[in-house]
Each structure stands twice: as structure tokens, then as C-alpha cells.
Amino acid sequence: MGNGQEMAQRTTGNKEVSFLQDAPGSKEFSCVFKVVLLGSSSVGKTSLAYRYVKKDFQDSLPTVGCSFFNQCVTLDATTVKLEIWDTAGQEKYHSVCHLYYRGANAALLVYDITRKESFEKAKVWLSELEKEFLQNEIVIILVGNKLDLSEEREVTIEEAKEFAKTNCILYTETSAKSDYQVTELFVTLAHELLELEQQKEKLRHTTHWKKSRVDLQETASRRMKCCQK
């Protein structure tokens, strides 16, 4: 879908809209971030989202297409809204997955620590993402799930860590079932997103400064979008 340049533009476009006034009561600005969960079927993407959003675990069925959740995280003084896109890992949906991760601010690459091939698949997802995004444009976390089944482990901590390090992405292990490190994962994610956002904001200011002219049309359309929301 489109070339890299277009994609980058679209991403910044999204970013502009994502600053909006928070719900009544809070005077803080809140940010909306798009988070996409990627990985093979049955690695536990839906379970992680469900654990985080509903604070519960239940046996889930394979996702059809994609499920969308909203969740707010409050960090210090800022409320961050996460739009979580839980994609289907089944192969027949691969052709549409790029639709779901387009414009994402973060991606969780989930694999099942008891299934080596799901780790390999996570690597493939990373290279897919690298085609679509510039570095520092997106927060990527490698997530080894089903830690409660560690006696059946097929992917060692060392190899996963090594892989994460060489590719400059974050890495953690979780269990959606026993609620291990799931909230921490999303809180870390929110922190990273805010930090990245602040960096980008700085960058944006400096570019603006260099620009001699303000593009009125762009400003107007941005305002429009905000009102619509």
C-alpha cells in the first residue's frame, strides 16, 4: 500500500489529530496512540489485550479479522489513550494486516515461548514493519507470552534478548493467564510512546522554526479534524 513517503506523511497526519482535549474534569492534554498486536495465531494476543483491558482471562477463540479496544492509561499527570488493534494471526488475514498496522504508533510482536515457529514469525513481522516505518517512528516491543508454561519453553530468554538488542527493540516476557507483567508491558509502552512523542514534538518545532511561512490551509484542516473528534 503506497510508498514509504506517503506512509510517513499519513503517520504524522494522524499524530496531529491525536492531541485533543481530555474528558471533562481533567485539564491535561491527552494523547491517542494506535497500538497494534501482531503475531502467529494462538500466541495469546487477544488474551493479553483482554487481560489488560478487562483484567481477566478466559479461553478465547481465534480472532476474526481484527478487534478494536480503547483503553486509557494515566501516567503521572498525563492520560494516554491507547487504541488497541488486536489482529488475527491466521494466515488468511495476512494480506490485510498492513491495513491494521498502518499509522500505528506502537507494535507488540507477540510470540509463544513454547513454540519456536511463532518466534520466527515475530521476526518476519519485524521486517515487515521495517519496510513500512522509519526507525524512531514507532515503538516496537517483542513479547514472549505464556511464561506460565516455561517448562515447555522452546525459545530461550537469551536468544530473544539478543535478537531484540541487535534490532534495537524492547523485549519482555508475559503470561496473560497468570497475569504476569501484562500491566507493566502496557505502562512501559505508554511511557515509551510519550517519550517518542516528545522527541517528535521537539523536532516538529525546530522544523517549524526554520520554515518562514505558516501553511494556513494545513492549519485549518488540522483544526477541522480536531473539532470533528
Place this chain on the structure above:
Amino acid sequence: MAADVHKKGGDVPNGSLVPKDGRHAERSESPTPGLAQGTEPGAGQEGAMFVHAQSYEDLTSTENPDATVQIPGGREDAQSDQTKIEEISKDFSKLSTQLTGIALDLEEEMRQSKEDKQDLSPKASRRDSVLSGKEDEGVSMDAWHMHQKHVFVLSEAGKPVYSRYGSEEALSSTMGVMMALVSFVEVQKNAIRSIHADGYKVVFVRRSPLVLVAVARTRQSEQEIAQELLYIYYQILSLLTLTQLNRIFQQKQNYDLRRLLAGSERITDNLLDLMARDPSFLMGAARCLPMASGVRDIVSTCLQQAKAKSLVFAILLAKNQLVSLVRKKDQFLHHIDLHLLFNLISSSSSFREGEAWTPICLPKFNSSGFFSAHISYLEQDTDLCLLLISTDREDFFTVSDCKRKFQDRLKKRGVYQALLEALHTPFYSVSQVGIPFLRHFIYKSKSSGLFTSPEIEAPYITEKEKERLLGLYQYLHSRAHNSSRPLMNIYYTGSHENLLAWVTNAFELYVCFSPLGTKAAAVSAVHKLMRWIRKEEDRLFILTPQTY
């Protein structure tokens, strides 16, 4: 129009179901067989929501799915009713013995299949191939006997694609045999062929690049079994599109399609289960959730007003019953597509969380492309599911917003509570009709593609008894729609129940009476029943469908 709807909404509190506005003046009270299509009870006031479809249309049509096939003469020509009756009663008595004596039959047939090895029927060849293979519970003939119907899908190269019971892996040698049979029986593409052996029917449907096979010991007609196989075919298309399917097999004849279908088997399993239970499939129609027309009209208006450019269909449903359907002007949904959507939703509890956004092909609408479906429940613990079908896969947030708008409108207009209340009574009791020996019925309005049916009550209490009743209807239906000799009227007196079928241009009616009544009483009961349906039609059907 809008004002009218509003006025009718005002009638709701007093609970009156009788239309007040005299719009039925030209609709006859007591319908007759001469009733023109479009004036029967349940016919929409402003045109239909669905593509008007013949029963078994797919089976009579040729390669070109758009070609409409005229069945010469129509049903009225059937004069040979009398000659058929004898045959029918014979079939019915077989049917009841078969259905009441399952345990015995099963045992007998199991013993038989262990003995005869020389038989060249397909069953025997399967058996041989199995015996030469390794021991496997999944493929042993004994296991097969436990099931009324077995369904396989294979590619034209003979590769397994789907199997109802047992793993496709274990059955692959069987599939090879099937494939050999298919090429043997194949005379022309898209033909149905069947083999009758030993109380079994083996039915083949070929839809390139797939071949579908059913092995059934039900008394369904060949046509009906083939129709079910077609549903399975369409189910696969709805996940992949025909275009993609063709491309795959053009590129690689030997492709293992199970890779792409992995994780969707339960959708197909669910479809087969549903077809055995739910008369919607047999009727080729949808059932509506009964509710006061005033409430339904407001709900439909709210749904219609929550529109977006890319929306083609908006469907509100509750447990496989239609609450409201709004469609883009000039776009009609086919009942098969609607059933596939119902099946998709009922086969997964995962839609209860969050909002789903998924590519979906509606094969009868257009088998070459995907729509994007937004699927969500109005609230997590209600059964109200909203389905928004959009042409634009980028339009998630707009479509998601339509849902919010719809919910806001429902609450603002004060019908949400009434809607929830309607969910408490998804079925009505046949006793409301006031005919003492009437047990159950199915009535379908042909022009609206909607049907109504009361709850199945005593003496059909167990699942098995319910399926038996459906089996009887299936049989009546197949007799009434027999392509060579369609029947307009069927009346059968049996020891367990008396049955009546009445099929006209405008409607289809299948009625089950207690075995005590007479034929004359049944005929007058049917007239009374038709009057009752007319009186209740705006509660039982969607009479004023909305469009964008």
C-alpha cells in the same frame, strides 16, 4: 414517512399490535391461494430487502450464476397430487420408523458393515482404504456410523480441504477415493451427482476448484443435501473470495488450502450444526425477532439515520433473528449471504469484546471482493449484535462512529428499553393462535423473504425430537419443491402427528397438528392460522424496511 413512524411509535405503550392506520385496506383478511405475490401476510410495504430467490436456484443454474432459471409451468401445474400421496405416506412411515428406531438401526448397520467386504458401494471402498491404513479412531467405519451426515471438501486435485469429523489428514486416502468417484461421475461441471447405497446417500457437488461431498443417512432429498453443500462452498468463499481461490489453484494445483482455512473450521462446523437445527436455511428466509411494529420502526429509523457514505448494509440481530435491516437503495442482500453472516456471528463469542473489523466476502452479492464488516454487540451482555457492512476498509472510525450514533439515537428516542424487553420473548407460543390441535407451523412470505414460526413445544422437547420435527418439515419441503413434480398441497395423517404443506406463488406454509384432528378441521384451521398471521404480521415481520 418519518412523521408516520413517529405516530406509530406512540401506539407502543398500550401494547396494541393491530395496525391503526388502515394501510391494510387493500390487503385481504383471509388469504387465498390466488393471493398475488406481494400481498401475502408478511410482505413488505415498500419492497423487499432480499434478492428474490427460487428454492435450489443454485442447483438448477449453469456456470453463470446470474442466469435466472425459469422452472417451466410453475407449481400450479401439479395435478398428480393423488398419485403421489401413497408414495409420500410410505416415505413418512419410513421416516418415523427410522427416526424412532435409531439405536436399533445403528447397531444393525454397524454389524452389517463389519460383515460385507465384497460390496463395491462407495462405503465399501472407503472401508477398504481405511483398513489398509493404520488404526485410527477418526476414520473407522464405526465412528462414522455415529453421525447422521458426514461432509468433506476437497480440491480438484483430491487434496483434503475440510472434513466434518476426524482429521482431514487421516481421511486423505478416503478423499482420494472420493476424488476418483467424482471424476467418474462427472459429466458436466456444476452437476450434482449422487450415489444411493445401503440407506446412505452420497451427494457430490462440484464447484471448481472445489468438490464437496456429503455422506448422509438422513432422509433429506439429494437437492437439500446439495444445497447444504453449497452453503459450505459459499462459507469458504466468504473467507477467501472466489477470485482468490481461483488464483491460488491456477498458480498451484496442488495447494493445501487448509493453511488458509486454519482456524475457521469451527465456523464451518457451526454452519453444519445450524443447518440441522434452524429452519431458516431450509426456508431460504430470515426470521424476525417479534416486537411491536412501533418499536421496530423507530429502531430502523435510528439505524437508517446513523449512516455513512461507505455503508451498504446495516443489520441488527439477536441470536439469528433479524431485528432490523437497512440497505443502500438498489442493493439487495441475498438470504444466503445473510445466513453466512448470522453463522459467522453465532460461531464466535469473540465478537462480544471490543469491535471487530474484518474483511468479508458476500459471495452471492459479489464473489470477487471483500467488504469490511464492523461487528459489535450493543452491550457486552445483551444479545443485540450490530453488523455494519462497508465498502471501504479504511473507514473503521467512521463506521464505528455510526454505531455510537445509533446507540445514542436509540436512547434518545426511548426505545432501547423496549428493544431489550423484546429480547426476553424471542419466541411466541403456538397457543396464541387459539387452535387447540395446532402444534407448530412455519410460514414464509415469499416476497419479503421472511418467515415466522412459534417456539417448538411439547411433545417435541428433546433435541432429537426437535430435529425430528425439522426432518418432517424438510421432507414436506422437498416434496413440495421437487423439481420434476412440485406439489402445491400435501396432507399426511400419521400416528405421531398430522402434517400439512401449502405452497403458492406468494407463500409457503408447513403445519404440524396433533394426530387427532381431521383433514377438514386442518383445512379450516389453516384459514384461521392465516388470518392470525395477517393480524400479527407487523409484529412478526419487518413490513417497512428502510434504505439509505
